[in-house]
Amino acid sequence: MAIVVGMIIGSGIFLKPGIVLSDAGSFSMSILAWAAGGIITLASALSVAEIAATIPRAGGLYAYLEDLYGEAVGFLLGWVQAVISYPASVAALAIAFASYSGYFLPMNGWQQKALAIGILLFILLMNVISTKYGGIIQLLATGGKLIPVVGIVAFGLLSGSQPGFAGVSGLTTGAAAGFGAAILGTLWAYDGWIGVTNMAGEMKNPAKTLPKVILIGVSFVIVVYVLFNLAIFRSLSFEQIVSSPTPGADAAQALLGSGGGAFITAGIIVSVLGALNGYLMTAARVPQAMGERGIVPFSGFLRRIHPRFGTPANALIFQALLAIIYIFSGTFNTLTDLLVFVLWIFFTAGVFGVFILRRTVGTEPGRYRVPLYPITPIIGIAGGLYILVSTLMDSPGRSLIGIGITLIGLPVFYWMKRRRI
Numbered sequence: 001m002a003i004v005v006g007m008i009i010g011s012g013i014f015l016k017p018g019i020v021l022s023d024a025g026s027f028s029m030s031i032l033a034w035a036a037g038g039i040i041t042l043a044s045a046l047s048v049a050e051i052a053a054t055i056p057r058a059g060g061l062y063a064y065l066e067d068l069y070g071e072a073v074g075f076l077l078g079w080v081q082a083v084i085s086y087p088a089s090v091a092a093l094a095i096a097f098a099s100y101s102g103y104f105l106p107m108n109g110w111q112q113k114a115l116a117i118g119i120l121l122f123i124l125l126m127n128v129i130s131t132k133y134g135g136i137i138q139l140l141a142t143g144g145k146l147i148p149v150v151g152i153v154a155f156g157l158l159s160g161s162q163p164g165f166a167g168v169s170g171l172t173t174g175a176a177a178g179f180g181a182a183i184l185g186t187l188w189a190y191d192g193w194i195g196v197t198n199m200a201g202e203m204k205n206p207a208k209t210l211p212k213v214i215l216i217g218v219s220f221v222i223v224v225y226v227l228f229n230l231a232i233f234r235s236l237s238f239e240q241i242v243s244s245p246t247p248g249a250d251a252a253q254a255l256l257g258s259g260g261g262a263f264i265t266a267g268i269i270v271s272v273l274g275a276l277n278g279y280l281m282t283a284a285r286v287p288q289a290m291g292e293r294g295i296v297p298f299s300g301f302l303r304r305i306h307p308r309f310g311t312p313a314n315a316l317i318f319q320a321l322l323a324i325i326y327i328f329s330g331t332f333n334t335l336t337d338l339l340v341f342v343l344w345i346f347f348t349a350g351v352f353g354v355f356i357l358r359r360t361v362g363t364e365p366g367r368y369r370v371p372l373y374p375i376t377p378i379i380g381i382a383g384g385l386y387i388l389v390s391t392l393m394d395s396p397g398r399s400l401i402g403i404g405i406t407l408i409g410l411p412v413f414y415w416m417k418r419r420r421i
Contacts, residue, residue: 004217014247022242061194096272097273104266127280287302339405344384
């Protein structure tokens with residue numbers, strides 16, 4: 001549960017409200033956009049949860065796509081996740097941790113990189129020694145990041161001042177195109193929940209556990225996001241929110257005084273730490289699962305479990321080393337931007353996979369089934385297609401480059417396949 005909540009709630013909830021509100025055009029449409037983005041995410045999550053309950057294998061979506069669409073499709077997702085997407089995201093989160101820490105301790109560029117690598121190595125060490133230690137960090141960080149969120153929600157909703165809501169009647173509702181852009185902004189803030197499926201191989205009874213934690217975790221985040229935005233809207237005016245790059249910090253300062261900025265910045269640091277730990281923990285399970293299948297170079301090294309600690313230590317170290325390379329190169333944001341389109345192709349294919357699963361495997365009594373089938377997966381697929389079309393229209397060059405990077409993995413796949421024969 002801490003992985004689901006901790007990987008979804010990063011820094012986006014503190015930074016996105018102004019962007020979403022600007023696109024939506026009014027407070028009411030902004031809240032509707034956050035709810036709609038949550039419903040699309042929940043529909044996707046509930047659909048993938050049925051696949052997870054039927055194929056509770058380590059590796060998460062990579063393993064599901066391999067079973068549903070064939071080895072080549074699964075390999076391409078695993079290739080992109082293990083070599084680029086996950087370590088680049090880990091690098092970006094480590095740099096974000098160091099950047100926000102600069103609020104309390106001013107640093108130059110090299111000092112920020114040193115701190116980023118230092119916190120990454122600490123998280124790596126804890127996860128190598130024990131998965132439980134990684135879980136404890138995740139639990140504490142998730143609880144810690146909710147403190148500023150709950151504080152703003154409580155003070156904001158109970159505050160007698162309502163500068164935002166007081167001006168609602170004078171605002172015009174955003175156009176349909178603006179509302180669509182607002183939903184797109186919220187969907188990025190909801191991303192990250194799929195990572196928990198990578199841990200299936202180390203769960204007790206994942207067929208029952210995964211659907212529960214996905215359902216409850218995503219539902220909880222939807223409620224948190226809606227309440228957080230309501231609190232900000234009660235605390236700041238429309239103009240203040242849309243003009244601020246950090247509306248969460250501004251709301252905290254308005255509610256809590258001069259210490260509000262420090263309070264929310266500390267919350268963001270803890271929030272980023274939890275996301276960093278969650279991403280590294282789940283990232284390692286992809287190359288480790290691919291190593292177990294013998295379909296990647298150095299499979300023997302990557303699949304090895306530490307004889308004393310019982311953790312995928314080599315895969316964790318592999319992901320951390322790639323992340324450190326990306327930290328030094330400074331290419332992590334570019335890489336993650338290039339792969340947004342490709343990753344959502346795989347995510348949408350994963351949601352569609354529930355239809356394939358029903359046709360090939362059917363349903364068994366007592367096994368989890370997505371509620372309101374087929375409406376629920378259709379909503380998830382529609383959301384995925386919307387992201388793909390929007391991204392392709394907005395950044396066609398980046399989308400094509402992302403596809404090219406992904407297809408580089410095909411020669412590696414066929415080379416490894418010939419070696420196994």
